[in-house]
Amino acid sequence: MKVGVLTGGGDCPGLNAVIRAIVRKGVQEYGYEFTGFRDGWRGPLEGDTVRLDIPAVRGILPRGGTILGSSRTNPLQQEHGIRRIKENLAKLDVEALVVIGGEDTLGVATRLADEYGVPCVGVPKTIDNDLSATDYTFGFDTAVGIATEAIDRLHTTAESHMRVLVVEVMGRHAGWIALHSGLAGGANVILVPEQRFDVEQVCAWVTSRFRASYAPIVVVAEGAMPRDGDMVLKDESLDSYGHVRLSGVGEWLAKQIEKRTGKEARTTVLGHVQRGGTPSAFDRWLATRFGLHAIDCVRDGDFGKMVALRGTDIVRVPIADATVRLKTVDPRLYEEVGVFFG
Amino acid sequence: MKVGVLTGGGDCPGLNAVIRAIVRKGVQEYGYEFTGFRDGWRGPLEGDTVRLDIPAVRGILPRGGTILGSSRTNPLQQEHGIRRIKENLAKLDVEALVVIGGEDTLGVATRLADEYGVPCVGVPKTIDNDLSATDYTFGFDTAVGIATEAIDRLHTTAESHMRVLVVEVMGRHAGWIALHSGLAGGANVILVPEQRFDVEQVCAWVTSRFRASYAPIVVVAEGAMPRDGDMVLKDESLDSYGHVRLSGVGEWLAKQIEKRTGKEARTTVLGHVQRGGTPSAFDRWLATRFGLHAIDCVRDGDFGKMVALRGTDIVRVPIADATVRLKTVDPRLYEEVGVFFG
Amino acid sequence: MKVGVLTGGGDCPGLNAVIRAIVRKGVQEYGYEFTGFRDGWRGPLEGDTVRLDIPAVRGILPRGGTILGSSRTNPLQQEHGIRRIKENLAKLDVEALVVIGGEDTLGVATRLADEYGVPCVGVPKTIDNDLSATDYTFGFDTAVGIATEAIDRLHTTAESHMRVLVVEVMGRHAGWIALHSGLAGGANVILVPEQRFDVEQVCAWVTSRFRASYAPIVVVAEGAMPRDGDMVLKDESLDSYGHVRLSGVGEWLAKQIEKRTGKEARTTVLGHVQRGGTPSAFDRWLATRFGLHAIDCVRDGDFGKMVALRGTDIVRVPIADATVRLKTVDPRLYEEVGVFFG
Amino acid sequence: MKVGVLTGGGDCPGLNAVIRAIVRKGVQEYGYEFTGFRDGWRGPLEGDTVRLDIPAVRGILPRGGTILGSSRTNPLQQEHGIRRIKENLAKLDVEALVVIGGEDTLGVATRLADEYGVPCVGVPKTIDNDLSATDYTFGFDTAVGIATEAIDRLHTTAESHMRVLVVEVMGRHAGWIALHSGLAGGANVILVPEQRFDVEQVCAWVTSRFRASYAPIVVVAEGAMPRDGDMVLKDESLDSYGHVRLSGVGEWLAKQIEKRTGKEARTTVLGHVQRGGTPSAFDRWLATRFGLHAIDCVRDGDFGKMVALRGTDIVRVPIADATVRLKTVDPRLYEEVGVFFG
Missing domain, CATH: 3.40.50.450 (Rossmann fold)
Structure with a gap:
């Protein structure tokens, strides 16, 4: 046969x-x-x-x-x-x-x-x-492992400069990678596509974290969206699945956080690294x-x-x-x- | 409360x-x-x-x-x-x-x-x-990951010298770590405490692997035992749980393989590295x-x-x-x- | 004292x-x-x-x-x-x-x-x-190690889809990270700030790699610039040093490669992950x-x-x-x- | 040609x-x-x-x-x-x-x-x-990296049980791997073949570490030897170069430390894992x-x-x-x- x-x-x-x-x-x-x-x-x-x-x-x-x-x-x-x-x-x-x-x-x-x-x-x-x-x-466990290791690394750079670090991970329709890597990496905010997020709430969490003298890590799935539809479409680019996307939620969110909290914020988009390798x-x-x-x-x-x-x-x-x-x-x-x- | x-x-x-x-x-x-x-x-x-x-x-x-x-x-x-x-x-x-x-x-x-x-x-x-x-x-997933990474590394040294490499992993009464890491690491023989092994069968697998021009990796749980009770008690030492053990099955097995197949064999005992760290x-x-x-x-x-x-x-x-x-x-x-x- | x-x-x-x-x-x-x-x-x-x-x-x-x-x-x-x-x-x-x-x-x-x-x-x-x-x-050796591991991972995703992968690494004024990680990661093109690059030459290397039935990896330092000044300024963003930059050379280059070679290209910007962690x-x-x-x-x-x-x-x-x-x-x-x- | x-x-x-x-x-x-x-x-x-x-x-x-x-x-x-x-x-x-x-x-x-x-x-x-x-x-840098990662892992298991951990690394005639990995791993004692060591001094360091409420890590090169020649030859085995050695200095030293300080000690012999892999x-x-x-x-x-x-x-x-x-x-x-x- x-x-x-x-x-x-x-x-x-x-x-x-x-x-x-x-x-x-x-x-x-x-x-x-x-x-x-x-x-x-x-x-x-x-x-x-x-x-x-x-x-x-x-x-x-x-x-x-x-x-x-x-x-x-x-x-x-x-x-x-x-x-x-x-x-x-x-x-x-x-x-x-x-x-x-x-x-x-x-x-x-x-x-x-x-x-x-x-x-x-x-x-x-x-x-x-x-x-x-x-x-x-x-494949999921590998992707979560790579994202978690990245988040582990970003904690130290966040703490050294007392900055917010926004990490955008894969997940167009489901937030599993964000949820698992965010939890495993000790993120302070995790945003998933399943629930529209409230930018004000995110900023409140960020601020409360700084009050405890720690720098916050925000993990956001590629497909996560703000609650109030005030997301400004910025630029055409390709997501880590290779599809066109209208904007990177990570960069957008970092800018919102800077504007609303007055704290420095940086974005890391993990991209294809999550799906390659052993x-x-x-x-x-x-x-x-x-x-x-x-x-x-x-x-x-x-x-x-x-x-x-x-x-x-x-x-x-x-x-x-x-x-x-x-x-x-x-x-x-x-x-x-x-x-x-x- | x-x-x-x-x-x-x-x-x-x-x-x-x-x-x-x-x-x-x-x-x-x-x-x-x-x-x-x-x-x-x-x-x-x-x-x-x-x-x-x-x-x-x-x-x-x-x-x-x-x-x-x-x-x-x-x-x-x-x-x-x-x-x-x-x-x-x-x-x-x-x-x-x-x-x-x-x-x-x-x-x-x-x-x-x-x-x-x-x-x-x-x-x-x-x-x-x-x-x-x-x-x-x-803890189990971490231990399996560490053992698998070690087995990955040992493949290249086995191939370069066409030697047998015996890797002893944790598992006194249950062979889960041996089974998972052996499978994930592409081992050619996996021995667990649940089933007494036949040294002759192990040597047959080893020999067949060499015939295909590859060097074999044998993963053996600490608690694995040979079928026929011909295990020579060699030396008192402490296993990776901190208990006294009468002999290291890994070293014993490597010597048996050398004697019976005429091939060089080396042992690596992973020990406490499997249970520490992040x-x-x-x-x-x-x-x-x-x-x-x-x-x-x-x-x-x-x-x-x-x-x-x-x-x-x-x-x-x-x-x-x-x-x-x-x-x-x-x-x-x-x-x-x-x-x-x- | x-x-x-x-x-x-x-x-x-x-x-x-x-x-x-x-x-x-x-x-x-x-x-x-x-x-x-x-x-x-x-x-x-x-x-x-x-x-x-x-x-x-x-x-x-x-x-x-x-x-x-x-x-x-x-x-x-x-x-x-x-x-x-x-x-x-x-x-x-x-x-x-x-x-x-x-x-x-x-x-x-x-x-x-x-x-x-x-x-x-x-x-x-x-x-x-x-x-x-x-x-x-x-810090340099750590950054090179992280970038190399990422390039290792990207090879497999490039090969599976026969795509070009452009990896942007740190290096505003000096190309050391690009040079070391690009060499260690087996990149097919490495671009550094010290020498303006010719997009046509990059595309020629990309095409020659595909002819050998392999998918190319292009490593580009953040500060690398095209020879002929035809770089289109696209968008304000912050580089991995936290400074404003006018455009991401990685994304720009990927688009140029797609346009000129007809091959799919994707970008990964490693960012702050390179400078954090153990x-x-x-x-x-x-x-x-x-x-x-x-x-x-x-x-x-x-x-x-x-x-x-x-x-x-x-x-x-x-x-x-x-x-x-x-x-x-x-x-x-x-x-x-x-x-x-x- | x-x-x-x-x-x-x-x-x-x-x-x-x-x-x-x-x-x-x-x-x-x-x-x-x-x-x-x-x-x-x-x-x-x-x-x-x-x-x-x-x-x-x-x-x-x-x-x-x-x-x-x-x-x-x-x-x-x-x-x-x-x-x-x-x-x-x-x-x-x-x-x-x-x-x-x-x-x-x-x-x-x-x-x-x-x-x-x-x-x-x-x-x-x-x-x-x-x-x-x-x-x-x-090859040296890779070996040092692997040994350092193992020492990092062993710290946590040493601390949890307040035990001494002796790590035997490669180095028959020269102590470079022991020195570099011991320093990078934060070992509390490093022993090299170039200088015969004094078991009493080792025990004094071990004891002083415990007094500071930390558990000590001792890194010892395969070829290190005690000063006074009181090393008991124990058993024929093969070192990580594949040569016959008369005794494992790591296990011998752990036993000496236990006997002389009354503290529990465990040995890990890293072996061939140090020389394989990427x-x-x-x-x-x-x-x-x-x-x-x-x-x-x-x-x-x-x-x-x-x-x-x-x-x-x-x-x-x-x-x-x-x-x-x-x-x-x-x-x-x-x-x-x-x-x-x-």
Whole structure:
């Protein structure tokens, strides 16, 4: 049996660990052959393949990125996209597909499986940890670790100059990275996309922190927005997902804080550093187990399913479940963490 | 209301994060006062206390160790131990106790609560992750991260000299650190206390790895034992918990591998480095949430309970549940990981 | 004898190591007392002091920032600034001053020493490594290490998406951080303030890298400028020194590359993360030795001098020598490194 | 022209950076071809070669170890060893040899050059930093960084339990790693092979540290020896260079401290972890510059020379100079650092 593998969407530490686990177990235990597709859906769409056997996956476990490459190509937006994929899979004798990706990439897999009968198994991937149906996604722990280390470093420079430091982290629609790294880094304010923030409240926290003779760190998710809509659109730039954004909330907020509190404020935008490099041990463990269970789904003929983490177990859920609802920060959790603000 | 806090047993990254969360929430939200007890149960036994207020917990989140100190003092083995504790708590007006510790420390808390009516709340702590009733304990992720980084480093020295490298990690009764760091580090053999190992099988894996032109890494938990009881007791030394051990399995195994395969083998014993230093972001998150929920137990008068992680939720379980059964590595999980051996 | 200590200018990993060494040796070996001045020259100007004895310097070696605080206050720009400093020193019985700082801070020390006879010893500090008369300054190695780790991480995200990644690092007038981190991180283009760059040449290197099937990393110092003056001033922002800058060269360059090569390009501005946090072992060593030798200068009555590194030796040079000429990147060194471009 | 390259002796972070620089500059600027020899002198002795061109050196800069492999094979101890090397070089048309190694490896190069007219250029390599004629060798900074990070971690575990922690680091004949990491890590005692130590003095420092309510860290080089020769030989084991040693000084010292002070003491032997893994930015910079200058020696026909660091310059010295005298720790430097003991 020949199995295809592809990775789609933004890169994420742990992708190579998934690929390695799939191939090691598939070849050694089930005698499968593998075809790697290059650059997400572009691979099967254009029949662009990579050799994928045990030598090809040696040494890739600690490496960030993906040996298969990635892209945001969406075959649903291409003429006869799905048909071309079916034809290419047939030509290459690929009988099943393991699709590693986020909402968009898995959405295509659902269509392929449901409407065209292509046997797909999904592996969830989002650095933002915002996919339902799984406790965590790989890459998230690495990103949180990098952001926390940066916040640790920024504390000393804030204290030395008694300045406010605003740290902008990833998170367009969900504030998980901000919440975890902000808590772990001892931030004094954490702002998430799930709740519009009140600039006055932020300034009150900042001021109270200075009164205790400490310099405040404000962690803000890229997608966080002020409550009153008074955000001035400043400049077109690209966020760390590679999409156009209208303004950087971090820089905007630093200016507001300076204006309203009279204290110096500086911004650091962590950007792509959060998604590159070697995965944390946690992410290597999670990604490897996802890979091992994904190839078991193939062996069991259990298609249309996605692997997911529940507690310490890997379970199988319908792919569609992953994308049905964005997993955002629970207001009660945000409130719980609020005891450290100010 | 005055609440006592103590940390017992071996130190563990994250202890300070727990203490800080308890004090921040207790003071700010519930208006409690706190008394820190020094060096585990020795503190209440001898009435040895430390100031514990908001200034005392500033800046401790990223610091390893425990500001309260720790010890293995067991009041149950002291004459009138429990009575002296009761008297000292009364003298100090301490009405409730938050006990942060492992099996032994929490065992005393259970006795105090059950037999003498001292209101206790437990926070589980074991670097080995071997407490039932919680998915993970804090400190474990940090230890796994340190061990994984060491294994990453050892790969290159193994390859350059085509030697076997045996890495001995913590884990007297449970192989969690070996399993997670071995998998994350791409080890070729992982040996855990839960399953006696066969030296011949280990040598077969080692030899097969060399045949593929790679140098093998063998990760072995301190408590792992060979199947056939042919382990030669060599020398008294102290393991990384501070207990006497009869022999280092790592060095013994390296000699066996040299003798049986003819390949050079070296041992690295990671030791105390695994339990010191700044906690990982994951452990800071977990430890902080444990602290926040422990003080909520006090507020709710929900004594005799211990906080625990289930999935992404913090729940409350009877303290006794934690210690009733050691959480060891499930044989199926060990088998799952075995696909990477050899 | 009572000795004053102050730290001026931007913060820099290693400042605390200098302070600790001065105090440890001064108290233990020479029986001195110390007065810490708060926030650079603001301290002696306003008579604002901090206790500075052995307990005060315990545990500060691995901590970034400065326990004395820092500022850019310049007494030469204040009415009777120097006279007020003299009066305050006299009032506090401070007989000598150890001044830790960069060009501006040391410039004041020179004036104080030369014109007003205040006995000063200097310790050079600049994260940019651009002070003459010393091989290296502390803080630089830490900054290079942080930038290199970031570049390592960005390689994988560049490769996965076949994008150009532009990394903007510190360096307004000198390109040392760009040169060292760019070389160590395996960058494909390195741009420094010392040599105006040709955008077309940069694009040629970028294109040649893609032809070899690799994604390019471009490291650019904050102060680098294009050759032909076609840089479009875009937006006022603050650079990582806290000064206003007219435009971010990193973002500007990424846009130029996209326009001219048709390849996707992203920018990461490392910012303040480069100057915070725990110093590297090299910087702790260098800073400590600077401190030990600075207090020896005081003991020897060798004022008006600054400590400096020459090879592996610490030597004494006139303070004025440090500031007479900016140490910029030698064109031959830049050319040597150019073999890795493209 | 065809140039041979080999790496001999123990591995060392930065070896791959040297190889990459030699090949990049040799091919691109001088049009040379390269032959890699496998496993040190074993390669030319047996004619065992590896392809060495630009694709072969891609991506190796951040990787520890050596892509050429290493060994301690000494052709001077083999029958007709040198003659066989000459014949193999001739057969392969190799006209010059770049030899990267320590005392032993470079010693062979000297003989080859002097007595048999084989044109050799040397690149010094020793993780211990004990080669004369160069300020630093690559790999040393990485080893010091790893040891310092371990000491940082051990402080917290020492403090929590008020125990002595003895850390044994590399350094058979020279105490550079102990001195630098001990100073950078804030150790309270540092013991080096250059000066026999007095156990009573060590215990006095340990006791004085406890009196100040801190737990002491003792850093001891593998090769350090007690003054009075009362060291009990305990057990044969292998040190981190792979040589047999008669006893571990770290464990021996911990036992002595326990016996004489009554305080608990634990030992950590850092071992091979110190020499593996990714090189620090400093070592990548140094190793790369060594490689660039070594190939310039070949181009200039400047044989019998070795590259060396002097301040910030790379210079050329006779290979024989490197090995004529071991560079040990200057007693005055050791005394300078002694202010931090106790």
